[in-house]
Amino acid sequence: MSTSRLGRTGGRDSASSVAPVSSGYEPALRPCLALLHRAQPARGSFCASLLDPKRCNYNRGVEFETRAIHEGQEPDPATGSVVVPIYQTSTFVQEAVGEHKGYDYSRAGNPTRTALELCLASLEGAEHGHAFSSGLGAVTTTMHLVSPGERVVCVNDVYGGVYRMFTQIYEPKGYEFEFLSAAEMSENLAEHLDDRTRVVWLETPTNPLLNLVDIRAAAGAAHAAGAMVVVDNTFATPYLQRPLELGADLVIHSTTKYLGGHSDLIGGFAATNDPTVAERLTFLQKSLGAVPGPFDCWLVLRGLKTLAIRMRKHCENAAAVASFLDGHPKIEQVLFPGLESHPGHETAKLQMADFGGMVSFLAESEEEAVAVCARTRIWRLAESLGGVESLIEHPARMTHASTADAPFATPRNLVRLSVGIESADDLVADLEAALVRAAAAAGA
Numbered sequence: 113m114s115t116s117r118l119g120r121t122g123g124r125d126s127a128s129s130v131a132p133v134s135s136g137y138e139p140a141l142r143p144c145l146a147l148l149h150r151a152q153p154a155r156g157s158f159c160a161s162l163l164d165p166k167r168c169n170y171n172r173g174v175e176f177e178t179r180a181i182h183e184g185q186e187p188d189p190a191t192g193s194v195v196v197p198i199y200q201t202s203t204f205v206q207e208a209v210g211e212h213k214g215y216d217y218s219r220a221g222n223p224t225r226t227a228l229e230l231c232l233a234s235l236e237g238a239e240h241g242h243a244f245s246s247g248l249g250a251v252t253t254t255m256h257l258v259s260p261g262e263r264v265v266c267v268n269d270v271y272g273g274v275y276r277m278f279t280q281i282y283e284p285k286g287y288e289f290e291f292l293s294a295a296e297m298s299e300n301l302a303e304h305l306d307d308r309t310r311v312v313w314l315e316t317p318t319n320p321l322l323n324l325v326d327i328r329a330a331a332g333a334a335h336a337a338g339a340m341v342v343v344d345n346t347f348a349t350p351y352l353q354r355p356l357e358l359g360a361d362l363v364i365h366s367t368t369k370y371l372g373g374h375s376d377l378i379g380g381f382a383a384t385n386d387p388t389v390a391e392r393l394t395f396l397q398k399s400l401g402a403v404p405g406p407f408d409c410w411l412v413l414r415g416l417k418t419l420a421i422r423m424r425k426h427c428e429n430a431a432a433v434a435s436f437l438d439g440h441p442k443i444e445q446v447l448f449p450g451l452e453s454h455p456g457h458e459t460a461k462l463q464m465a466d467f468g469g470m471v472s473f474l475a476e477s478e479e480e481a482v483a484v485c486a487r488t489r490i491w492r493l494a495e496s497l498g499g500v501e502s503l504i505e506h507p508a509r510m511t512h513a514s515t516a517d518a519p520f521a522t523p524r525n526l527v528r529l530s531v532g533i534e535s536a537d538d539l540v541a542d543l544e545a546a547l548v549r550a551a552a553a554a555g556a
């Protein structure tokens with residue numbers, strides 16, 4: 113295992129070797145929900161794992177689906193409420209100055225947020241989790257691990273908002289970025305790293321072209337150069353892919369998407385096994401203040417309970433939609449890692465449990481792409497993704513408009529589909545009808 117300049121990196125074995133956090137940027141870890149449970153004896157392994165606030169290590173004895181419903185979510189000690197309450201409070205009473213039950217102010221910590229942090233960290237196979245106000249809140253907080261003059265090597269097919277942040281906010285401040293294709297990332301990353309490279313930033317599958325980056329290969333190259341690897345796991349979710357197990361140091365999420373799962377919140381998350389990075393993120397989370405409110409944390413927690421079952425249906429429907437589109441006369445190319453023709457198919461099979469719920473395709477022209485987006489009835493024309501309802505969008509004019517002037521600008525004839533969990537037959541029929549209507553409108 114290699115060492116990043118921030119300290120020991122994570123990786124497959126790191127969880128078991130995590131030491132209790134000592135002094136550092138902050139005196140102690142954020143308190144666990146367990147502090148509220150002191151009045152009650154521990155019952156069962158979940159509770160036992162929560163009792164020591166400095167060791168929030170999760171229960172590895174049970175499966176993903178069980179942890180999604182129980183981890184960090186003991187019945188409320190005050191009332192027995194089975195569901196974690198929404199602790200909708202900004203502050204907490206102190207018995208004497210500095211004497212409290214583990215929480216003093218909700219920007220620094222809130223019990224509903226702690227429950228989410230414990231649960232989602234465990235799903236990512238991480239010892240430490242931090243919730244943020246949005247995916248970009250998680251990104252901007254993570255970028256505070258980097259200093260001006262240092263380099264970030266980033267996959268070029270990255271969410272447009274991340275690209276905009278890197279090039280329009282951080283680059284003018286003296287941070288350096290190099291954008292590489294997913295193929296270059298997987299194959300020749302080492303050639304692009306030097307001793308000023310602090311972070312290798314991956315999305316896989318990428319947004320919106322659904323390219324794959326080999327996380328294990330990228331982590332090997334990054335660690336050899338002393339850089340840390342950050343993976344935006346929003347598209348795959350921990351149900352399909354766990355980057356920390358593949359050697360990444362930090363995983364981030366827009367919980368707005370599959371994790372929340374119902375298009376009713378904005379949120380972000382970061383998870384790591386590196387105690388030094390975790391401590392720094394705790395400090396940054398409190399100091400920068402990009403924190404989610406308790407209700408949004410509660411909504412994500414509720415979404416996590418059905419993540420596994422939803423992801424299975426998203427994947428099944430996406431495969432059905434991709435196979436309908438593949439070979440359709442009005443479609444130039446379908447981009448879906450589940451297709452054997454997809455360049456990332458083998459990598460996807462290696463590092464993902466299934467191929468995900470996103471499908472992109474190239475229409476014959478920009479006009480047809482725009483026309484089909486406007487002509488579906490079940491698929492809603494909207495930004496975002498990962499909700500139970502199917503969405504369609506035109507990235508070049510919507511989510512990725514900020515890449516328009518980049519050499520790797522999103523193709524103008526690209527359509528992106530977030531395949532929901534409705535009936536696959538209805539989704540295919542609606543797309544089929546929209547393609548006919550679009551072709552008629554374009555005068556084909």
Ligand SMILES: Cc1ncc(COP(=O)(O)O)c(C=O)c1O
Pocket residue numbers: 246247248249271273274315319344346347365366367368378379380496
């Ligand atoms: C892959 C990816 N990462 C990050 C973000 C940003 O998340 P948020 O909109 O929650 O700030 C998005 C948003 O679409 C995304 O698709």
